[in-house]
Structures are given as C-alpha cells and as structure tokens.
Amino acid sequence: MSEKLLNDDIVQQLKDVFQQLQNPVEVLFFGSKKDCEYCDDTRQLAEEVVATSDKLHMQVYDIDEHAEIARQYHVDKVPGLVLAARDGDRIIDYGVRFAGIPSGHEFSSLVHDLVLVSGRDSGLSPQTRSFLADLKEPVLLQVFVTPT
Amino acid sequence: MVQAEMVEAMEFQELSYRHHVSGVPQTTINDGAAHVVGAVPEGNLLAEIMKVVSKKKSK
Numbered sequence: 001m002s003e004k005l006l007n008d009d010i011v012q013q014l015k016d017v018f019q020q021l022q023n024p025v026e027v028l029f030f031g032s033k034k035d036c037e038y039c040d041d042t043r044q045l046a047e048e049v050v051a052t053s054d055k056l057h058m059q060v061y062d063i064d065e066h067a068e069i070a071r072q073y074h075v076d077k078v079p080g081l082v083l084a085a086r087d088g089d090r091i092i093d094y095g096v097r098f099a100g101i102p103s104g105h106e107f108s109s110l111v112h113d114l115v116l117v118s119g120r121d122s123g124l125s126p127q128t129r130s131f132l133a134d135l136k137e138p139v140l141l142q143v144f145v146t147p148t
Numbered sequence: 149m150v151q152a153e154m155v156e157a158m159e160f161q162e163l164s165y166r167h168h169v170s171g172v173p174q175t176t177i178n179d180g181a182a183h184v185v186g187a188v189p190e191g192n193l194l195a196e197i198m199k200v201v202s203k204k205k206s207k
Contacts, residue, residue: 100156135149
C-alpha cells in the first residue's frame with residue numbers, strides 16, 4: 001500500500017485549490033473488515049487528500065466497532081465518508097457524505113465539497129434557504145453516480 | 149434536517165436497482181418518494197423536495 005494513489009501533479013493542484021479553504025474540515029472515514037472491496041482504497045485516497053492541507057483532518061472508524069458513531073452520522077454503507085466542519089473540538093455535521101469510493105468524476109465532487117464545507121456556506125439561493133429553514137421533517141437526498 | 153449522500157451506483161447495486169437507477173446522476177428523495185434524473189438546476193430539485201414534503205403533510 002506504499003504506492004500513492006495521487007501523483008505529484010494532482011497533489012500540487014490540490015494544494016492550490018485548498019488555498020481557498022477557510023475553516024477546518026473533519027473527514028470521518030467509515031470502513032469495515034468484512035466484504036468491502038473499496039474500503040482500503042477509499043481510506044488511502046482520503047488520507048492522501050487530507051495530507052495536502054493543514055485545514056483538513058481525518059478520523060478513521062469501523063462501522064461495526066463504532067456502530068454508535070456511524071449511526072450518529074447516518075452512515076450505513078462502507079466505505080463511507082462524512083465531510084463535517086470542525087470548530088475547536090466540536091464537529092458540526094452538515095449531513096454531507098459519500099458512500100463508495102469518490103474516484104473519477106466524483107473525485108472533483110469530493111474536492112468541491114471539501115471547499116464548500118470549509119466555507120460553511122451552501123451557496124443556495126435565498127428562496128431555497130427559507131424553504132429549508134422551515135422544514136419540519138427530514139429530507140434525504142441520495143445522488144446516484146458512477147465514477148466514469 | 150437535510151442529508152445529502154453521494155452513492156456510488158456500481159458499489160451499491162442493490163440500492164440502485166431498488167430505486168430504478170438507469171442514468172446518472174439520479175437524485176432519490178426520501179428513499180424513493182421522488183426521483184430526479186440528471187443534474188437539474190437548484191429550483192427544480194427544490195420543487196421536487198417541496199412536493200414530497202407537502203404530500204406527506206396532506207396525508
């Protein structure tokens with residue numbers, strides 16, 4: 001596993017993009033020892049991404065051993081990544097997560113989401129915000145994607 | 149109140165199958181209450197969410 005997933009070029013690009021990171025971001029990785037084809041790669045990928053900026057931090061969990069934490073962050077699939085804000089010792093969950101490896105096209109979604117979470121601003125329109133602010137029941141959006 | 153989950157369709161085929169994912173991206177709202185295919189503008193997605201939420205309220 002010593003071979004890097006990200007080459008020097010990508011690492012440099014990430015460092016450039018992550019210049020815009022404003023606040024610390026905590027990436028929570030959830031893996032499993034059982035039947036998880038992409039857990040190791042996803043963890044390594046996340047670790048390499050997090051290593052490119054001192055504003056990015058990471059915690060590693062096992063969905064079975066840390067079932068309570070997984071539930072708290074609504075993680076029910078592995079590999080799972082939660083992108084949360086970090087404020088001192090506090091983790092603020094914005095409900096943003098990835099199920100499956102964020103490779104290919106989804107790698108840019110991951111990078112973009114890290115920047116968004118770091119800015120602590122959804123970028124949504126005032127209308128959307130006012131509707132969502134009045135929500136009385138949970139809304140789950142699952143965006144199905146393929147990496148290619 | 150809002151959770152957003154990116155689901156890699158190839159890795160979670162059973163879930164994709166259950167939600168009839170045939171093209172990506174597909175956004176499934178509240179476990180199948182509504183589906184939006186394609187990368188639609190924010191307003192369109194919001195309209196679908198509103199439908200799901202109001203449907204539930206009128207029950």
